[in-house]
Amino acid sequence: MRRFLPQTLPAWVLLIVIAGLLAGQVATLYIVAQDRAASSDVVNYYRLNERAFSIVQLMRQLPPEERRQMAFGMSNPDYALAVADQPAVASPIAQDDQLAELEDILVGRLSKFGVTQARVRRDPATLDDKVPHHRPEDSEIGEVEGELLALAAGFARSDKLTASIQFADGQWLNFTEPIIPPGPVLSLASLPLYAVVAALVAAMAVWAIRRLTAPYRIMESAVRRIGDDLKSQPLDETGSREIRSAAHAINTMQARLRAYVEDREQLAAALAHDLRTPLTRMRLRLSLLRSSGVRTALAADLADVEAIASSVIDFATFEVAEEASERVDLLSLVESVADGYRQATLEDGAVQARELVCEARPIALKRCIANLVQNAIAYGKQAEIGLARSGDFAVVSVRDAGPGIPQARLDAVFSPFVRLEASRNRETGGLGLGLTIARNIARAAGGEIVLANHPEGGLLAELRLPLAA
The missing domain is CATH 3.30.565.10 (Histidine kinase-like ATPase, C-terminal domain)
Known part of the structure; x- marks a missing residue:
């Protein structure tokens, strides 16, 4: 699992930013969808309320038989309308609190027309309702006509509100009101726009993170360069306060390390200078001795001491050589x-x-x-x-x-x-x-x-x- 996770700080920051953006986008779309659904319910209740008011106002003074004829003439497959002796909504108990409140509103508003009772029920779309309206494929249709046909097909596939309203003489007015089909939050037409916006946001995030982390990469390379070459150029102490502080700390460290190495070089040079004099005296004194095994051994030991001193001096001074x-x-x-x-x-x-x-x-x-x-x-x-x-x-x-x-x-x-x-x-x-x-x-x-x-x-x-x- 670890091999699939980012291995660098910029990658982690970019992952967090993109994940946060995606989470925010999904949450926003969910909130918009919920808000759109709530607003759609209110509009549907308003449409049913207005239609009930218009029909009741039109039929209230008609005799029962004329009401039936008028309802038959006004009915269509999408907006069923009928006058009967029995209510289409059999249960007097509403399905939820919103529908119960809507029933009270209808009774209160229509009571002046002799309405004594109102019932409202939400019905899911039937199997026949899910068949879309026929759309001519060969004929040329305009943009507005195409949108109207698509909207009609949406109404045919949507749920419906069924209302039963009782007149003073006991007859029931039964009608259905299709629920406005909620439009999709995302559609094929809007997906390219979302993709372009997401790509722009991701590109800006990458650019901003690279600019934000650029000083850290510079300091990382500077520290690595100091490890390879102590005499490399110090960092420029520019940028934000944190970057300037970090660069100053690195430059101070480099200066102290360089001073330490230079002190070591001076110590080695002083050691070599101090050793040169006694070694020279020892060679002169050896030259005064007669040839013997002791003289040969001492000369060999003296050569070893000179080799050791030379090697140590070389090791101590090669890093600070001016080249x-x-x-x-x-x-x-x-x-x-x-x-x-x-x-x-x-x-x-x-x-x-x-x-x-x-x-x-x-x-x-x-x-x-x-x-x-x-x-x-x-x-x-x-x-x-x-x-x-x-x-x-x-x-x-x-x-x-x-x-x-x-x-x-x-x-x-x-x-x-x-x-x-x-x-x-x-x-x-x-x-x-x-x-x-x-x-x-x-x-x-x-x-x-x-x-x-x-x-x-x-x-x-x-x-x-x-x-x-």
């Missing part, structure tokens, strides 16, 4: 990296992958690819480099011939200073920072690095970068 992003030809960059390593080879397909251009910092991206190649050579003896396109991404693959990495540790090796001791030690290369730096550079360019064990052996590292527009 602008530009369009980079990946094939040329990969070829320049491969030319620097004797154990690196390019796949045949990589040479054919032309026109793969990405937006990135060229020096940092070259270092990212070089780290992957160095990692493959150090731990897998060789690096086979591939370059291909996958949708809107360029994929740089580096495969080695080593033993691979246990599946559970594929993501852990991206953490700083994490090394697999069984095959990745200080002598075979690195301090566990190469993959960390490479992935950070890839993410700063909007890409990602994925490690996997190749089915034919060795470790496969894939660098995925979005292609430039």
Whole structure:
């Protein structure tokens, strides 16, 4: 069920707005239909009241036999009219309160003509009444005539009010009055108009919601951009008060994070500067010693200390390097990296992958690819480099011939200073920072690095970068 529900805030808002509009429209149509039905009842009672008054006024002074003849002459299939000794409405009890009140009104109004009793009953349309009037198909009829025929057919199919009114001499006047057929709230003629109005309302709702949520999408992309590149441009603090406050908070967060990273860079630079002097003195003192096993061991330890300091400084300062992003030809960059390593080879397909251009910092991206190649050579003896396109991404693959990495540790090796001791030690290369730096550079360019064990052996590292527009 959850997969059919909206997954974003704008979609939820749009769903709520459209559902509210539909509910309001249905409720409005229902209220209009009820109100139209109530108004129609009042009009029907008025028509029956007026017809009863006219007929009684016309027949009140006629003898019984002339009343029958006049009723026969005035009767028709839709408006039955008869004078009889028995009422057509047998029950003296009205069907509901409204009809009972209508009977009282008739008696009160017609009592001056000698009327002593009135009965009214609502009758459903009979089966014969449901047959529509004949409408000539071949003859040409006008719009008004067509409407009159349709209305007559509607009267024939509608319910009827039957009234029985007693004269002073005991005769009963029985007649029927067709109920005005209620018009449909929705018709085939009005459906296109409703559809157009609904489409306009939905389009305006979509437009308004997109404008309303546009600042939130901008802030979402800004936060993601800060995660990829801490030196990206801050947000414009414009718009409503809430949007300005949120943008100011994001800009403040970005400034504090950048200040923290810069402080880390300064700390690393100060550490490197402070270490340089004692390391230089130690090298000078080692040079004064006679050649011995102790001197060789101390020189090796000193080289390790210098390598550790250099790696830590590189890791701490690469994010704040002052380098602008530009369009980079990946094939040329990969070829320049491969030319620097004797154990690196390019796949045949990589040479054919032309026109793969990405937006990135060229020096940092070259270092990212070089780290992957160095990692493959150090731990897998060789690096086979591939370059291909996958949708809107360029994929740089580096495969080695080593033993691979246990599946559970594929993501852990991206953490700083994490090394697999069984095959990745200080002598075979690195301090566990190469993959960390490479992935950070890839993410700063909007890409990602994925490690996997190749089915034919060795470790496969894939660098995925979005292609430039």
